[in-house]
Amino acid sequence: MSDKQKLWIGIALLVSFVVVLIGVVGPVWNGRTGLEVADDVFNSLAKNSAYYIPKQVKSAAKFEGKSFEISLKTRDAEQAAVTTKLFESAGADVAESNGKLKVSGDLGLVMKACLADADAVYKNNANAGLAAKYGAKNDRDxxxxxxxxVKQMQKKWLPDESKAKEALLVKGIAEKALEPTYNFYGIHAKPLSAQMGITIFLLVFYFIYTIWYGFGILFCFEGLGIVAHSGGKHEA
Known part of the structure; x- marks a missing residue:
């Protein structure tokens, strides 16, 4: 193959690469980009595999009848009002003073109520009506x-050896239930079996597209006479 042919092949590969790239980053998929569509696929798979709430419910059940008392800080009146309703709806007593909430109640019941809310939001249950129930702007809040x-509870209990079990409970709920629920808000969980075709297509496409660009550069360089040579050893 002549250098001229290699150059034109390289140019064709790079031009077609850019054309496809426009289709990937441009809003050509019902007003959405290909990257957004791909993100939806992988996020739905990730959400499906990050559902640990039932396990945390079982852990919380072991603490039913275990009383607790703690002081929580709030940033503003809205957070104080909503947080008060959260705990009161779980059967806890709450007293507010200067932006601080003094909360006491049954740890197991409170955490199970917390997990019930997380489960409803995780499953995108629009009928749960949590925002209206607690006076929040939306379910994510x-x-x-x-x-x-829960993170404040963890921070206060973690250094206390007598509260080690309680600290591990709330740590697990924060990391395994609340964080995934917040991060995957609005995304619909789907198993791999339901998206096998498009998942394989995206992975194969990414692999081929990367090679596509590499060969385009390679052929252009060779067509221009820019090639790499191994260095030889020269002796006097």
Missing amino acids: VIYYWYDA
């Missing part, structure tokens, strides 16, 4: 306020 409260 409900999860955030639960998360903030």
Whole structure:
């Protein structure tokens, strides 16, 4: 193959690469980009594999009848009001003073209520009506306020050896239930079996597309006479 032919092949590969790239990053898929569509696929798979709430419910059940008392900080009046309703709806007593909430109640029941809210939001249950129930702007804010409260509980209990089990419980709920629920908000979980075709297509496409670009550069360089040579050893 002549250098001229290699050059034109390289140019053709790079031009077609750019054309496909426009289709990937441009809003050509019903107003959405190919990257957004691909993100949806992989996010739905990730969400399906990150559903640990039932396991956390079982852990919380072991603490039913275990009383607790803790002081929580809030950033503003809205957070104080919503957080108060969260705990009161779970059967806890809440007293507010200067932006701080003094909460006492049954740890197992409170955490199970927290997990019930997380489960509803995780499953995109629009009928749960959590925002209206607690006076929050949206369901995601409900999860955030639960998360903030639970993380404060973890921070205060972790250094206390007598509260080690309680600290591990709330740590697991924060990391395995509330964080995934907040991060995957609005995404519909789907198993790999339901998206096998498009998943394989995207992985194969990514592999081929990467090689596509590499060969385009390679042929252009060779067509221009720019080639790499191994260095030889020269002796005097």
